[in-house]
Amino acid sequence: MENEAGALSRVAGLFSARGYNIESLSVAPTEDPTLSRMTLVTVGSDDVIEQVTKQLNKLIEVVKVIDLNDGSHIEREMMLIKVRAVGENRSEIKRLADIFRGNIIDVTDKSFTIELTGTRSKLDAFFDAIDKSDILETVRTGASGVGRGEWVLKA
Amino acid sequence: MSVEITGAEITVRCLQEEGVSCIFGYPGGAVLFLYDELFKQDKVKHILVRHEQAAVHAADGYARSSKNVGVALVTSGPGVTNAVTGIATAYMDSIPLVVISGQVPTAAIGLDAFQEVDTVGITRPCVKHNFLVKDISELAVTIKKAFYIASTGRPGPVLVDIPKDITQQKFKFSYPKKVSMRSYNPVVKGHVRQIKKAAELIVSAKRPVFYTGGGVILSNTSEQLTELVRLLDFPCTNSLMGLGGYPATDKRFVGMLGMHGTYEANMAMQYCDVLIAIGARFDDRVIGNPKHFSNENRKIIHIDVDPSSISKRVKVDVPIVGSVGDVLTELVSLLKADKEKPDQTALQEWWKQIDLWRARDCLKYDKDGAIIKPQMVIEKLYDITNGDAFVTSDVGQHQMWAAQFYKFDKPRRWINSGGLGTMGFGLPSAMGAQLANPKARVACVTGEASIQMCIQELSTCKQYNLPLKIINLNNRYMGMVRQWQEFFHGNRYSESYMNALPDFIKLAESYGHVGMKIEKPEDIEGALKEAFELKDQLVFMDFITDQTENVFPMVPGGKGLSEMILV
Numbered sequence: 001m002e003n004e005a006g007a008l009s010r011v012a013g014l015f016s017a018r019g020y021n022i023e024s025l026s027v028a029p030t031e032d033p034t035l036s037r038m039t040l041v042t043v044g045s046d047d048v049i050e051q052v053t054k055q056l057n058k059l060i061e062v063v064k065v066i067d068l069n070d071g072s073h074i075e076r077e078m079m080l081i082k083v084r085a086v087g088e089n090r091s092e093i094k095r096l097a098d099i100f101r102g103n104i105i106d107v108t109d110k111s112f113t114i115e116l117t118g119t120r121s122k123l124d125a126f127f128d129a130i131d132k133s134d135i136l137e138t139v140r141t142g143a144s145g146v147g148r149g150e151w152v153l154k155a
Numbered sequence: 156m157s158v159e160i161t162g163a164e165i166t167v168r169c170l171q172e173e174g175v176s177c178i179f180g181y182p183g184g185a186v187l188f189l190y191d192e193l194f195k196q197d198k199v200k201h202i203l204v205r206h207e208q209a210a211v212h213a214a215d216g217y218a219r220s221s222k223n224v225g226v227a228l229v230t231s232g233p234g235v236t237n238a239v240t241g242i243a244t245a246y247m248d249s250i251p252l253v254v255i256s257g258q259v260p261t262a263a264i265g266l267d268a269f270q271e272v273d274t275v276g277i278t279r280p281c282v283k284h285n286f287l288v289k290d291i292s293e294l295a296v297t298i299k300k301a302f303y304i305a306s307t308g309r310p311g312p313v314l315v316d317i318p319k320d321i322t323q324q325k326f327k328f329s330y331p332k333k334v335s336m337r338s339y340n341p342v343v344k345g346h347v348r349q350i351k352k353a354a355e356l357i358v359s360a361k362r363p364v365f366y367t368g369g370g371v372i373l374s375n376t377s378e379q380l381t382e383l384v385r386l387l388d389f390p391c392t393n394s395l396m397g398l399g400g401y402p403a404t405d406k407r408f409v410g411m412l413g414m415h416g417t418y419e420a421n422m423a424m425q426y427c428d429v430l431i432a433i434g435a436r437f438d439d440r441v442i443g444n445p446k447h448f449s450n451e452n453r454k455i456i457h458i459d460v461d462p463s464s465i466s467k468r469v470k471v472d473v474p475i476v477g478s479v480g481d482v483l484t485e486l487v488s489l490l491k492a493d494k495e496k497p498d499q500t501a502l503q504e505w506w507k508q509i510d511l512w513r514a515r516d517c518l519k520y521d522k523d524g525a526i527i528k529p530q531m532v533i534e535k536l537y538d539i540t541n542g543d544a545f546v547t548s549d550v551g552q553h554q555m556w557a558a559q560f561y562k563f564d565k566p567r568r569w570i571n572s573g574g575l576g577t578m579g580f581g582l583p584s585a586m587g588a589q590l591a592n593p594k595a596r597v598a599c600v601t602g603e604a605s606i607q608m609c610i611q612e613l614s615t616c617k618q619y620n621l622p623l624k625i626i627n628l629n630n631r632y633m634g635m636v637r638q639w640q641e642f643f644h645g646n647r648y649s650e651s652y653m654n655a656l657p658d659f660i661k662l663a664e665s666y667g668h669v670g671m672k673i674e675k676p677e678d679i680e681g682a683l684k685e686a687f688e689l690k691d692q693l694v695f696m697d698f699i700t701d702q703t704e705n706v707f708p709m710v711p712g713g714k715g716l717s718e719m720i721l722v
Contacts, residue, residue, distance in 0.1 A: 002338055006275060006287075017280050047466070054463035060284040060304060063338040155337060 003029050003036040007061040011038065014059065020044065020052055024077070024120075024142030035063065035155055039075070039144045041120075063155045068145045075145035078117045080105075082137040083130065085112040093134070100126050111136060119143075157329070162291050163188035163322040166255065169298040171198045172330040175226050177217065177590055178202070179210040183230025184270060185257025188322040202590065202619060205611040207234050209583035211241020211312075212609070215250050216587025219570045220545050222375060224306050225250070225587065230257045232270030235316075236277065240577060242312050243281035247574025248396060249373060251310035253301045254282075260320040261289060274316045283311030288318070291326040299331045308341025309461040310373055341460065345477030345485065353431070353456045353473050354489040360429035361501035362508075363389045366412065369396030369573070370434015370459060370479050377401065377566040379483035380433065386490060387497065390509055392420040394435050396573040399563035404542070409509060410518075413441040414710045415555040418517035419509055421708070421716040425451055426508075432457045432471075434479045436464045438574075445469055447715025458482045517708050517721055518559055527676050529553060529628045529700045532683075533560035536598060536626060539683045544596040545570065545588045549581035549605030552634035553626075555706045557600040579608030582625070586612060589621045596624070596687060603629040603697075604653055613666040616693050624686050625695045627659060630702045638705045642720075663695035674699045 001007050008027060015022050020042055027038040042052060049067060056065045068075070085093050090112070097104055097114045100122070106113035116126055120143055147153065160168070166189055170178065179202045182190045193201050204210040207229045214225030229238045235256045245252045259268040275287045284304050286297045294317070301313040357363065371380050377400045384391045384407055391401045392412040401408055410417030412424055424430065424442070430453050435441070442448045445468050457471040458479055465474045475482055520530045533556050546561055547570040548554040554571055563569045570588055572580040585599040606627055616623060636651040660670030669692050673682045679698070686694040708719040
C-alpha cells in the first residue's frame, strides 16, 4: 500500500466497520519508501476471505492484495519476552531459550529478555514450555509473510 | 515561471477547469479565503443553503439528475459534521460528489482548535476516498484526483479537507490534464469468456428475468439495457435505485421488486431459472431473506463494476466485473450474432405465468372513499406531468408510493435516498435537480415528518427562485414507522404521531411561496394542475391523506420474496 498517513487507519477501519477480525497486523515501509507492506492475519470462511480481499482492493491506497494461503509461503513473527531469572532458574531459562533458538538480548540480576523468532505456533509453544508465573512482559510483532520461491508481490 | 496565486484561487480555478458551474455551500471561518475567491469570479455559481446537510443533498440531487459530479463546500467543525449525513447518503447510493471542507490551519491541527474536528477520520467510513491537503504544492493534483476518483469505477463521494493556511499561501497553478494512480485502476472491459458464458446461459433460459439497479442509471446505459431486454423479450424488474433504467410503461417491465415490490416482480425473481443482475447488489430490501432466496434453483449472471458487490449476499454463477455499458454492448452483439435463440415456447409459458401473477393487481387500492388516498395523488401527479417530471422523495411510505405509482420511463428522473434512507433528502435534492435542469418540472414527494427535517431550505428556494412543487402526503404520522408498529408491535404507536404540526400553508407563505391545502379526492387533479401552471413559483401542496393507509405488497423483514403480505 501507499506509504501515506492514514492508509493504515483505512485498513483498520474497514475491518471494524465490516465486522472482520484482525488477529495480527504488521506494517513497515519497503525498499521503495513510497510503499509500505502489510501482513495481516485474519480468520474467516472462504466467502468472508473473498470479501475481505475485495474490500481491501477497493481502498484507494491499497496497491495490491494477495492471500498468502493461495500458495506456499513462509511467515515469521518476532517476540521479545522478559522473564524473571534468579538462582537456578537462570540456567534453566537459558537452556530453554537455546532450544527455541532464541537470543538473550538483555540481562539483569533478576531478569532475562529473550528475542524469539518463528511461526506463531512456535512462539505459542514457548509459552507452554515456560512457567507462566516467570513471565514479566511479552511483546510480539505479529506475523510477516512472503511467498516461496518465484512467487513475488510487487506493486 | 508562472505567477503564483493563493490556494483559495487555485481551488476555484480547479473547479472552473473541471467545468463546475454550480456548487452548494455555507461559509465559515476556515473557508473565508475560498469564499473571497468565489466572490471575485462568476464562472462557478454558489448556492447558499441554510444547513450543510442540504448543501450535500443538493449537490447530490444535482449529480443524480445530470451526469455531472456534484460539488459542496462547507467549513470546518460543525460545517463538516452537518455534512456527514449528506455524504453518507451519497456513499450508499454511489453518487459522484466532491465535498470541499475547510480545516483549521495546519499548525493548529490536533490542538483542539476552535471549530476543529478530525474530518478525514469522521468521514473515512462514508466516502469513497478522502484527502487532507498538507502542502499547497499538492492542492491542484489532489482536487484533480478527487474528481477522477468520484466519477470513475463505482462512483462515490470524495472529500478534500483544506486547512485555512493552505488557502492563503501562494503557489504556481497548473491543473493536470489527467492523473494516474498505481493503486486505483477501475476495470472497464468485462472478461470476454465470462460474457460468452453469460450469453450461453441466456440462450438456454426458460424462465429468465432481468434485475437491474442503480448501476444502469449511474453508467448511463439504459438504452443498451432496453435494447437487450427487447431483443430477448425477457421480463425486467428494477430495484428502487434502478427505476427509470428500463421504461416502466413497456409491457416487459414487471415493476419494482423487493420489500414493497410488485407481486409479479418478486415471484419472477424467486421462480426464475436464469437471473441477469445488472448494476445491482441484492441488498436486504431487495431479496429479503437470502436463505429463502437460495431455496430455489437458478443460475445467476451478475454484471457490476464493483467486484465486492458480486457474491456478497448471494452466490453468483457467472460474475462479470466491468463497466455495465461495455459489457452490455458486448453482450448485445454476441446475442445478435448467435444463431441459437432462447426456447420461445418456454418463454411464452413463462410470460403466461407472469401475467397470472400480474392479474393479482397487487397495487390496487380503494379509489371510492371520501378521504384522499396517497396513491391517487401520485397517479394524478404522473398524469399531469406526462410522466416526465424529475421526482425526488424523502423516506417512508410516500417514497414507496412514488416508486410504485410514478412510471419512470427515463433514467435520472427518480431521485431518492435508497441505501441510507435519509429523511430530509427530498427538498434539497429537488433544489439540486432544478438547478441542473432549470426548465424541467421538479416535484418533491414528501411527508409531513420528512419535510420538517430540511424545511429551512424553503428559504434557499426563495432566494434562487426554484419553482419546485412540493407534494406533502400528510397523514399526521411517520407513516412507515406507524405501519411497522401496526404489523409487528401490536398497534402501539410509540412516538410516531406527528403532534403540533405547523400550518404548512402559512409556513410556505411566510417564506414567500404559495401554499395549498387539499382535503378531497376530487380536488387532487385541479390542485396539481393549478400548481404546475404557476411556473415561476414554489407551491407547497399539503394533501391531507388517509391515516391508516399502508404500503402493499410487503415482504416482512426476515421473510422471503414469495412470502409477501398482499392487500
